Amino acid sequence: MLKQLDSLVMVHFHFARWERVRHRAQTIATIEFPDSHPFRHTVDSMCEDLEECRRRADACSIDFMKQHGSFRGFINGFFFDSPSEMFLNAPEKYWDCPEYAISKGCQRRKIMDLAEIACMHTLETSGRSLITAVSKLAGGPHTGSNWLLDETTKVFEKHCQRMRKQMKRIKICPKQKLAVLLCLQRLGLPRETSTTILDYLV
Numbered sequence: 001m002l003k004q005l006d007s008l009v010m011v012h013f014h015f016a017r018w019e020r021v022r023h024r025a026q027t028i029a030t031i032e033f034p035d036s037h038p039f040r041h042t043v044d045s046m047c048e049d050l051e052e053c054r055r056r057a058d059a060c061s062i063d064f065m066k067q068h069g070s071f072r073g074f075i076n077g078f079f080f081d082s083p084s085e086m087f088l089n090a091p092e093k094y095w096d097c098p099e100y101a102i103s104k105g106c107q108r109r110k111i112m113d114l115a116e117i118a119c120m121h122t123l124e125t126s127g128r129s130l131i132t133a134v135s136k137l138a139g140g141p142h143t144g145s146n147w148l149l150d151e152t153t154k155v156f157e158k159h160c161q162r163m164r165k166q167m168k169r170i171k172i173c174p175k176q177k178l179a180v181l182l183c184l185q186r187l188g189l190p191r192e193t194s195t196t197i198l199d200y201l202v
Contacts, residue, residue: 001068007137008064011057012086013076014133018126019094022047025123027097028116034108039166042159043120049156050127053134053149058087060137113173120167124160131156 029043061083070082078093080086092099112120135149185191 004064004068008057008061008083008086009075011060011130011133011137014126014130015054015057015087016076016078016094018050018130019091020096021119021122021126023091023095023099024097024119027100028112028119030100030102032108032112032116033110035104037108037110039163039170042163042166043123046123046127046156046159046163049152049159050130052152053130054087054089056138056149057134058084061086111171111173114176117167117172120163124163127156127160 025043026047029040033040065083070084072081073079075086131149131153138149184193
C-alpha cells in the first residue's frame with residue numbers, strides 16, 4: 001500500500017508542477033501574442049496534449065481508494081479530502097500567477113524576455129516528466145495494466161519540436177540580450193564567445 005501511495009504522491013508532484021507551468025506558459029503567450037499567432041496555437045496545443053495523463057492518473061487514484069479506502073490530508077503542500085481529488089480538473093489550485101482577459105483589439109509586442117523563454121523550455125521538460133511518471137504508475141503491477149502513453153508522447157513531442165522552431169523566429173527583448181552580453185564580457189569572455197553563449201541560451 002505504501003509503495004502505491006508513494007507512486008501516487010510522486011505523480012501528483014509532477015502533475016502539480018505541470019499545471020503551474022502550463023498556466024504560466026499560456027499566460028505569457030496570451031500577453032505577448034495575438035490569438036491568431038502560430039506560436040500561441042502551438043503553446044495552447046502543448047497545454048492540451050497531456051489531458052490523457054490527468055485522466056489516467058485520476059483513474060489510478062480512484063483504483064487506489066477502492067482497494068485501500070479513503071484518506072484525507074496534505075500531499076505536496078495541497079489538502080485533499082480524498083485520493084479522488086488529487087487529479088481533478090481544477091488547475092486554479094496550482095496557479096502561481098493571475099489569469100488575464102485581453103481584448104481582441106489589444107496590440108501585442110510579439111517579443112519575449114529571457115524569463116519567458118525559460119518558462120517555455122520548462123513547459124517542455126515538465127510535460128515529459130509527467131508523461132514518464134504517469135506511464136510508470138499506470139503500467140505498474142498494482143493497476144493490472146500495461147497502458148503506455150505512446151500516442152500522447154508522439155503528439156506532445158511533435159508540438160515541442162514545432163515550438164522550438166517557432167521560438168527561433170521570435171524576437172528576444174533587446175535590453176535583456178545586451179545586459180547578458182555585458183555581464184559575460186565583464187567576466188572576461190570575448191564578445192564572440194558571449195554571443196555564442198547567448199544564442200545557445202535562447
